[in-house]
Amino acid sequence: MSAHRVQVLVRLRRQGETSHSDLRQALGVDGASITRLVKELEGEGLARRRLDPSDNRYTLAALTPDGERAAADLERSHQAYQERLLDGVSADERESVLRALRHIRTNITQQEERR
Template structure:
């Protein structure tokens, strides 16, 4: 690997890490908590089990987060009328307002990050990142087929 490749991957790693940390600090909510709220907003109503699968978190963590959000008035829970072994989660009006605020804050944050970066530069970067992901998926497929 040459110096340019090393620098490319270092800068990519640092940028991703710093962006996530900065956004988390700016809104005062962890990525996991944001993802849970956004997933509930997207689905409308979702079971604890589905949250667990889609967020790749253990059941205790999902229960803890949901209970915290419920205590803060952002989520409501109810038993699934089709199968009372499952608990369904949905946003309250307050939760919908917070998700809207998060989306607006994210849009503002992105606009600030992209300040001074032309549309052409953004398109080139999207192309590079898409190519990296395609290459990664190809590498993973090769490894799976070799096993």
């Protein structure tokens, strides 16, 4: 399953019914890609679409019960994977790595701003 498909499923599970526009912004992809992804999920019985009743220019997407189960399974699998990756790494070590990564991200941002 593609990363974008996973992101759509998980986002719809966490946020409930969401507009295609919000999905597009959250995932950073174009509108046609979101429409295609949601239509594929709809065709597989994982999502449903409807026009926004308050503004029919927008399409809303939501998970079906099968989509809810699929998204929950993906989240459980991801959690188990993270636990395996971090096995034996102490909380202090994890915090040190996160602190270093935040510092690196700050440095990258500052370098990009100087360009």
